[in-house]
Amino acid sequence: MRIAFAGSILLAVAGCQHEQPVATSQPAILSTPIGTVGNVPRSQIEKIGLDLKDPKNEGILSTWAHVMSLPDYELMGSSVECFCALQLGPGVEQGLVALINRGCTGDPVVVFAIWPDTNGMMWQEMGTDRGTAGDFGDFDGDGRTEIVVRTSLESGSHANAFYWPDVCAFTKKGYVCMSSSFVESYYVRLYLPEVFQGMDSAVEVLRGTGHDGNAADLTKKIDALSRQEALATLVDCREGLRRLAELVRGGNRQNSKEE
Numbered sequence: 001m002r003i004a005f006a007g008s009i010l011l012a013v014a015g016c017q018h019e020q021p022v023a024t025s026q027p028a029i030l031s032t033p034i035g036t037v038g039n040v041p042r043s044q045i046e047k048i049g050l051d052l053k054d055p056k057n058e059g060i061l062s063t064w065a066h067v068m069s070l071p072d073y074e075l076m077g078s079s080v081e082c083f084c085a086l087q088l089g090p091g092v093e094q095g096l097v098a099l100i101n102r103g104c105t106g107d108p109v110v111v112f113a114i115w116p117d118t119n120g121m122m123w124q125e126m127g128t129d130r131g132t133a134g135d136f137g138d139f140d141g142d143g144r145t146e147i148v149v150r151t152s153l154e155s156g157s158h159a160n161a162f163y164w165p166d167v168c169a170f171t172k173k174g175y176v177c178m179s180s181s182f183v184e185s186y187y188v189r190l191y192l193p194e195v196f197q198g199m200d201s202a203v204e205v206l207r208g209t210g211h212d213g214n215a216a217d218l219t220k221k222i223d224a225l226s227r228q229e230a231l232a233t234l235v236d237c238r239e240g241l242r243r244l245a246e247l248v249r250g251g252n253r254q255n256s257k258e259e
Helices: 002-014 042-048 057-067 179-207 217-258
Strands: 035-041 077-084 096-099 109-116 120-127 144-154 163-171 173-177
Touching: 002 035, 035 057, 042 120, 042 179, 042 217, 057 096, 057 109, 057 120, 057 179, 057 217, 077 109, 109 144, 120 144, 144 179, 163 179, 179 217
Parallel strands: none
Antiparallel strands: 035 120, 077 096, 096 109, 109 120, 144 163, 163 173
């Protein structure tokens, strides 16, 4: 009920004009693949030890390091956060997509995908400010895996940062940003609950800031910081909703041209 209501609000907001529209960090649709894309002979991948039907963390890391030509010191401390099969359509041999923590970083900051191609194996590395296993999925039901990459909105600290997700879809050239094609299937269904959760958490902090006269100064300072983070989260949520409204408006304009 809440998500359906929010979807109606977005459609209404999309019809409104803003005096000073702010550009998003990335266009809703990009015609070229994002990140770095390349090909590698299948024999090299097999020699490294990556089996797409039964992948192991070590094989994924070694393959990633090989195609990206990483020195050993950059590979040290890197780890695979999670991985899953990359579905490219009915009857097509599957690939693999993984989130990689690069060099002891706390958050998965690299999306690495690899899949069979007519010239061997095609691979793609995409940067993301944060990732989870839920960022891989067939959101629109076309039988192909979509990949979400996130950009921090940066109003709060890194620990409490809120993110804008761009949805990338598979093409023959690689994964390209096609966010405006996933308004209903991803943003309304999956992103809006994230926004609501962020807003609810911030409101809880702002409502629970009362203290008696004996509260320690340190506690007061911590609560003041928490209030600042809560306000920053609300700003981020507002920005996320604004960007989503931009996607809806863009989709409406495209539909009008097609009609």
